[in-house]
Amino acid sequence: MKRLSAALALLAAAxxxxxxxxDIQITNLTRxxxxxxxxxxxxxxxxxxxxxxSPASASLQAMAEGGDISALVADISAVNASVVENPAAxxxxxxxxxxxxxxxxGAPDNTHLSVVAMILPSNDGFAGLNAREIPTEPGTYIWNxxxxxxxxxxxxxxxxxxxxxxxxxxxxxxVAASSGTGGTGIDASAEGFVHIHRNVxxxxxxxxxxxxxxxxxxxxxNPVIRVVVTVSD
Amino acid sequence: xxxxxxxxxxxxxxxxxxxxxxxxxxVAPPAPPPEVTNAGFEVSIVNxxxxxxxxxxxxxxxxxxxxxxxxxxSASAELEVLAEAGDNSxxxxxVDASAxxxxxxxxxxxxxxxxxxxxxGDDTSGLRLTLLTMLxxxxxxxTGINAVxxxxxxxGQSMTLNxxxxxxxxxxxxxxxDSIPGPAGGGEGFNAVRDDIADQVTGHGxxxxxxxxxxxxxxxHTHRWDNPVAQFRITRTQ
Numbered sequence: 001m002k003r004l005s006a007a008l009a010l011l012a013a014a015x016x017x018x019x020x021x022x023d024i025q026i027t028n029l030t031r032x033x034x035x036x037x038x039x040x041x042x043x044x045x046x047x048x049x050x051x052x053x054s055p056a057s058a059s060l061q062a063m064a065e066g067g068d069i070s071a072l073v074a075d076i077s078a079v080n081a082s083v084v085e086n087p088a089a090x091x092x093x094x095x096x097x098x099x100x101x102x103x104x105x106g107a108p109d110n111t112h113l114s115v116v117a118m119i120l121p122s123n124d125g126f127a128g129l130n131a132r133e134i135p136t137e138p139g140t141y142i143w144n145x146x147x148x149x150x151x152x153x154x155x156x157x158x159x160x161x162x163x164x165x166x167x168x169x170x171x172x173x174x175v176a177a178s179s180g181t182g183g184t185g186i187d188a189s190a191e192g193f194v195h196i197h198r199n200v201x202x203x204x205x206x207x208x209x210x211x212x213x214x215x216x217x218x219x220x221x222n223p224v225i226r227v228v229v230t231v232s233d
Numbered sequence: 234x235x236x237x238x239x240x241x242x243x244x245x246x247x248x249x250x251x252x253x254x255x256x257x258x259x260v261a262p263p264a265p266p267p268e269v270t271n272a273g274f275e276v277s278i279v280n281x282x283x284x285x286x287x288x289x290x291x292x293x294x295x296x297x298x299x300x301x302x303x304x305x306x307s308a309s310a311e312l313e314v315l316a317e318a319g320d321n322s323x324x325x326x327x328v329d330a331s332a333x334x335x336x337x338x339x340x341x342x343x344x345x346x347x348x349x350x351x352x353x354g355d356d357t358s359g360l361r362l363t364l365l366t367m368l369x370x371x372x373x374x375x376t377g378i379n380a381v382x383x384x385x386x387x388x389g390q391s392m393t394l395n396x397x398x399x400x401x402x403x404x405x406x407x408x409x410x411d412s413i414p415g416p417a418g419g420g421e422g423f424n425a426v427r428d429d430i431a432d433q434v435t436g437h438g439x440x441x442x443x444x445x446x447x448x449x450x451x452x453x454h455t456h457r458w459d460n461p462v463a464q465f466r467i468t469r470t471q
Contacts, residue, residue, distance in 0.1 A: 027304055029436035031400050095305030095402075095433040178430070199439075204447050215446055216406045217430055219438035221398065221460045226304070 019105040022134065025228040026087065026115060027097040032217035034093060034175055035117040035127060035225070036067025037086035040100045041076045042110035048131050049076065049114050050194050056150040058164065060194075063116060064124040064150035066162025066170055072116070082110050091174060092117070104134075115145065115227055119220075120175045121213050123157065123168070124150040124190075125197045127225045140230045144223035147197040154188035157200060157211035171212075180205060183212040196222075272352040273471040274383065276334070276364065279345040279464045284455040286415060287376070287463065288319025288367040289336040292348055293328050297359040300380050301328070307432050308401045312365070316375040316401035318414050318422025319367040331360065339369065349470070360384045362467060364396075369415030370452060372408065373401040373429070374437045376462045383467060391468035395461035398437035402429045408440065408450035418451045 022042065028035055039049075049072060050060050059071035073085055088098035104110045112131040119125040129145045149155070153167065159179060160168010171179055186201060202215030274294065280287050293301070301324070302312055311323040321335055332350040340346055352360075364378040376396040386392065404412065405428045414422035441447035444454040 029304060031402075031435045031438045032430055094431060095435050097305065202441075202446075204441075215441045216408075217438075219441065221437060221439050223397070223460075224436070 019108050020103075020134065020136065021232045022102040022104070022113070023230040023232070024100045024102065024113075024115075025097050026092070026100070027226045027228070028092045028094050028224075029226055030094050030119075030220045030224050032094055032178055032214070033122070033220055033224070034091045034120045035088070036063075036091065036120060037069055038088060038092070038098060038100075038115060038117040039063070039069040039072050039076070040084040040087060040102065041081045041114050042102050042104050042107070042134065043076055043081035043112055043114065043131070044079055044109045045112045045131065045133065047076070047079050047081075047112070049116055050128060050130060050148070050150075052148070052194050052196070054193055056152050056194050061124070061150055061152040061164045064118050064126045065153050065164050067118040067120070068162070069116075076114075080107060080109070082107050091120070091172060093174065113229065115225075119147060119224065121157070121169050121171065121179055121218055122197070122200055123155045124153040125200070126150060129227055134229070135231055138232050140228060143227045143229065145225045145227055146222040147199075147220060147224045149191065149195055149197040151191040151193045151195060153190050155200070156185040156188055157202065157213045158183045158185045159212050178214065178217055180207065180209065180212045180214055182208045184208070184210050186210050269355050270471055272355045272357050272469065274332075274350045274362070274386075275347050275468045275470050276350070276362070277345060277347040277466045277468075278340060278364070278366075280340050280342050280462075281464060282342050282368065282458045282462050284342055284417070285368040285370050285458055285462065286342065287340040288315065288369050289321055289338060290340060290346070290348065290364060290366045291315070291321040291324055291336075292334045292350060293330040293363045294332040294350055294352065294383070295328065295330045295361055295363065295380075297361055299328070299361065299363070301363050301365065302379065302399070302434050304435060305433050308403050308434050313373075313401060313403040313427075314423050315365055316367050316373040317404050317424065319369045320422065321365070324365065340366070357384050357386070364465060366463070368398060368458070368462065370413055370417040370456050371415070371440060372406045372412055373404040374398050375401060378465055381467070383469070386467070386469040388469050388471055391466055394465045394467070396463035396465055397460040398439070398458065398462045400429070400435050400437040402431055402433045402435060403427045405429050406441075408442065408447055408452050410451035413451055417456055
């Protein structure tokens with residue numbers, strides 16, 4: 001009983017409870033790029049999956065180079081985040097949307113939202129909503145999200161590996177279908193820090209040139225995804 | 234019958250002219266309805282691009298049900314004509330709007346203009362505003378405002394919005410002169426064939442241009458752009 005009243009007093013002191021139901025829609029705004037499985041997480045405000053201008057973590061690198069979110073999930077789960085993995089059940093196609101729901105009733109410290117996924121085709125490009133504070137007032141909020149370069153791999157723009165530290169980009173079927181082949185590779189090296197992506201270059205040669213990315217199909221302009229969050233009590 | 238009687242007494246009164254001192258006093262006319270000031274809005278547009286004229290800007294104020302485009306959805310035939318040719322006549326003809334306005338000429342790079350719209354009455358509940366205009370030195374790029382809620386704007390209040398570029402998804406982005414209606418191409422505008430990579434509206438990836446490696450492009454580096462491509466300001470004026 002004592003405990004209960006203490007809890008009630010805490011709630012009263014806090015004024016409004018942070019607990020909320022979040023219904024999240026993620027839309028791929030690009031013309032011809034896909035996103036690998038998304039990680040959607042509500043987490044404490046002092047945690048970031050990445051920081052612009054700083055080197056990427058190994059976990060972020062695995063996501064940005066190959067779409068593997070397992071290490072990021074482990075990292076963020078260690079701080080008791082509320083996590084949704086892979087809401088699109090695979091690749092999110094151009095123009096398509098994925099939906100995720102998070103309830104933070106049992107986790108009032110999870111006040112910030114992060115959403116990340118790799119862009120394909122790209123060497124280490126990703127869309128990143130980075131620890132955005134979740135409004136406490138019920139309503140619908142629209143956030144436009146930019147593309148970042150993880151800075152961990154040179155942007156050679158040829159089909160290759162999704163393993164961290166190996167060159168090239170992975171090309172699952174729809175990405176392979178829209179890519180070229182036979183590119184000799186752009187001479188590029190890892191930048192060393194997370195930054196806003198300068199966009200893919202691509203070329204118009206389907207069987208050669210220096211890039212397997214197609215310039216009239218795969219280029220994007222920011223924002224590359226739209227996150228619509230509906231907050232309710 | 235009652236109405237007929239009323240009418241005939243009106244006629245009688247009229248016939249009597251001003252010499253009516255001996256006639257019974259006319260029935261007091263019904264009180265005039267309280268004066269209503271029609272709600273009015275001004276929409277100003279700034280073209281933020283370097284070398285992409287915007288086709289005559291089209292603005293609709295409409296009800297909450299209408300949405301003229303959506304990411305991932307196929308463009309309507311009317312939107313296709315606007316996005317490929319800069320021709321808004323089909324949209325103006327087909328959209329059932331509470332108020333509409335159209336610019337009289339293309340809006341050049343760096344240029345701005347204001348359009349005024351007046352509603353019939355002062356009820357703004359549920360009202361949305363949509364604006365559409367083509368980037369004319371492209372195959373099928375457009376920008377605009379997509380059904381933004383203006384119902385809560387008070388007189389004198391305004392909101393500022395940035396317009397990103399969209400691809401209508403109705404024409405392949407060859408950038409060839411014969412497929413670009415603007416001054417950089419001088420070619421064909423509308424073509425009913427839908428040959429883009431997918432028949433859906435998406436964000437635009439920007440112009441590639443000949444300078445950046447697209448063979449056959451009639452565009453050069455000046456025709457490139459970044460988002461936002463236009464800035465909009467909606468003001469409730471009355």
